[in-house]
Amino acid sequence: MEMIRQSEEQLVDKRRLRWACRRGMLELDVLFMPFVEEAYDELSDAQKAVFRRLITCDDPDLFAWFMGHQRCPDAELAEMVALMLKRVKV
Numbered sequence: 001m002e003m004i005r006q007s008e009e010q011l012v013d014k015r016r017l018r019w020a021c022r023r024g025m026l027e028l029d030v031l032f033m034p035f036v037e038e039a040y041d042e043l044s045d046a047q048k049a050v051f052r053r054l055i056t057c058d059d060p061d062l063f064a065w066f067m068g069h070q071r072c073p074d075a076e077l078a079e080m081v082a083l084m085l086k087r088v089k090v
Contacts, residue, residue: 014036014040017040017052018033020052020056021033021055023059024059025059027067028059028066031088034088035084035087039084047083050076050077050079051080053076054080054081065081066084066085
């Protein structure tokens, strides 16, 4: 019974993540949505926490970081941006 409850909680969390990854910019949607579907479950708990923090950032900042116009000032977030970009290019 407990295993079922945990996976239901994870699904709710995944639904929330999917919703939060729907951005106002197509360029961000094509980065975030596949990442959540294909890579999020493989992240460590610490990386998941960083990803959740990343998706709370403003779209203009995210766009600048992912497009290489600016470097993210937060080292953990910058590392997550690099990880996501690496997965997209593979």
